[in-house]
Amino acid sequence: MTSLLHHAIPYVLLLAIINSHTHIRAVSSVLGLGADLLCSRVPGITPSQRRICSRAPDAIVAISEGARKGIAECQSQFRNRRWNCSLQASAGSVFGYVVLLGSREAAFTYALLSAGVAYSVTASCARGNISTCGCDDRKRGRYSASGWKWGGCSADIKYGIKFARKFVDAREVEGDARALMNLHNNKAGRRAVKKNLRTECKCHGVSGSCTMKTCWKTLPAFSSIGRHLVKKYNSARAVVACKMHKKSSLYLALQKKKNRRPRPSHLVYLEKSPNYCDFNPATGSLGTVSRQCNRSSAGPDGxxxxxxxxxxxxxxxxxxxxxxxxxxxxxxxxxxxxxxxxxxxxxx
Structure with missing residues (x-):
């Protein structure tokens, strides 16, 4: 159980940041507090996370916003299912005990929260709220094959993903099967943000003509990322941990095809999900007693x-x-x- 609790801690941290209103107010006035003092007030972070916080303390607000987005989107996407992302007061995790079981629900949880952090950090960069990043100007001034010009303030998704990877993945250091599962799903969540970037354009010319067009990359509504990851949840792959040849380290392979590894975009899980019908703290099931249902529906909310x-x-x-x-x-x-x-x- 100690090992399982370890893997829930990154999301305990996110919940602690979300619920600490005093801390969030402190972050907003970070220049007055000082980075070291600020980061020392964040509960439960590792030394490596504390160093990241000290280098970019204003990004902690974005981490909080990202976790909130992830939780809200999870509850929206699963509101009509037996497992509905209900938060349960627990020292173990944000989602009660569900992240302790290596199920496809845990896979979705980790992917969506990782996506939320990458999304919010990227958005904060574009708004100028994080001093260490801004817009992505690498393509500015170049022309596309269609003749339009790159300009505007493109979302710096590279920075957002890099920051989220360093911070969110920092605790998955044990190298066991569950750590590999969490890291894989964290990465799949961040990839989903990048995959769903949109291209927006603005026309330039006299009398509303479009003699020249300037385009840039922008973040979509976070709900589109949620829908994308729900599809990945529905097609999640069962995996097992295999030992590398002549090495002690592990890697994940498909359960039914052990000679193949899952694709980076797939969500993966180690254990079969409970049916979530009955209350069972050991599996993270809150049960469905007293849940509202739709008598006329043949779907999961029926x-x-x-x-x-x-x-x-x-x-x-x-x-x-x-x-x-x-x-x-x-x-x-x-x-x-x-x-x-x-x-x-x-x-x-």
Whole structure:
């Protein structure tokens, strides 16, 4: 269990940063505090992470924002499933115990939070909020094969990915199967940000003509990255840890084809997911008792699937509101009271 807890700690750190409102206010006034003092207040970080923080203390705000984005997007994408990314108060991890089990849900969690950090650091660079980076000017002034010119403020995704890799991956040093799984999924999350970059353009010319066009790379809405990673979650690959020939180090190989390694863009997992029907702290399952369900749906939010065959309770609700309001001269408003009877369903 000690080893498993170790792999949850990077996300304990992110949660600690997110929930520390005093700390975030301190980060916002980093120039007044001093980097060393600021970074000493961040709980649970390793010496290497502390050095990264000292070199770019203003980036800690972006890490917090990225973790928030990742959590919110995870909850949005899985809100209608048995596993819905519910946060559980625990000393173990951001997502309760789910990151302790090497499941495809853990794979998605690590990938999305890593993507969130890379995304927010990149966005903060473009906004000028991090002193050590800015826009990506490597292509500025060049022309594309289509004739338009690179310009504007392109997202410096290279810096964002590099920073996120150094900071988020810093704790995965044990070299065991779970560490390899986490590192692989972290990288897949960051690759998803780069893959989903968009090209935006602006036309130049008299009277609105487009005699010349300037284009730049920009970040998409984070929800598009979430949808991309959900597809990767649905097609995640089961892997096993294999020992390198004549070496003690390990590498990941596909469970059914041990002579092949997973692609860098794939999400990978080591253990089969629980069904999440019943509460089980050992696997990170919160169960679906009292979860809302849709009686008319045949999808994952339907009462049959959500309630795991246990049945559901029906609740009657009365919604009242002011309606058909009329203004009378002079001077008062008269309204009727409308009401609607509705039903809700929760799992037994």
């Amino acid at each position: 009462c049959d699937l959500m309630c795991c065959g246990r049945g559901y309770n029906t609740h009657q609700y009365t919604h009242k509101w002011k309606c058909n309001c009329r203004f009378h001269w002079c001077c008062y408003v008269e309204c009727n009271t409308c009401q609607e009877e509705t039903e809700g369903y929760t799992c037994k």
